Amino acid sequence: MSTLATVLKDEIRRLARKEIRAQTGRTARAAAQHRREIARLKRQLRDLERRIAYVQRKSSKVASEPAAGAELNGSTRFSARSVRAQRRRTGLSAADYAKLVGVSPLTIYNWEHNKARPRHQQFAALVALRGIGKREAHAKLSEMAGAKKAARTTRRPRKAK
Numbered sequence: 001m002s003t004l005a006t007v008l009k010d011e012i013r014r015l016a017r018k019e020i021r022a023q024t025g026r027t028a029r030a031a032a033q034h035r036r037e038i039a040r041l042k043r044q045l046r047d048l049e050r051r052i053a054y055v056q057r058k059s060s061k062v063a064s065e066p067a068a069g070a071e072l073n074g075s076t077r078f079s080a081r082s083v084r085a086q087r088r089r090t091g092l093s094a095a096d097y098a099k100l101v102g103v104s105p106l107t108i109y110n111w112e113h114n115k116a117r118p119r120h121q122q123f124a125a126l127v128a129l130r131g132i133g134k135r136e137a138h139a140k141l142s143e144m145a146g147a148k149k150a151a152r153t154t155r156r157p158r159k160a161k
Contacts, residue, residue: 078126084112086126090129091137100125101125
């Protein structure tokens, strides 16, 4: 009888191991599938965050572009003296004026000293700024700074451990 008991116990152990292996195999496959899904979602999130950052950068540049009403006609001319006069009239530094136009401060310097001429799109932005006063210029600057600050405060989520 002892041989029958040991054979029976061995068979029970074998069947139990087989059943456990089947159960753990299902959960292991499910866990692997979940890990793949999490990785896919992380990639998708990263892609969407990049797109949001790109759109925010573009929208800040669009804000500095001229309004639809500020169309160029043949009578508008570029003058280094007028760029300097407009900047001084608004009471802005070259860096702040550059932010409004959507160029670098060095570009403003070069325009004011007649070392360079603005491109068509930049000239349209200059023409649009001709009509604004000191208060409007400072309001636009603070609006642009607020939008940039809001874009900077968004943080990436922490990695799950």
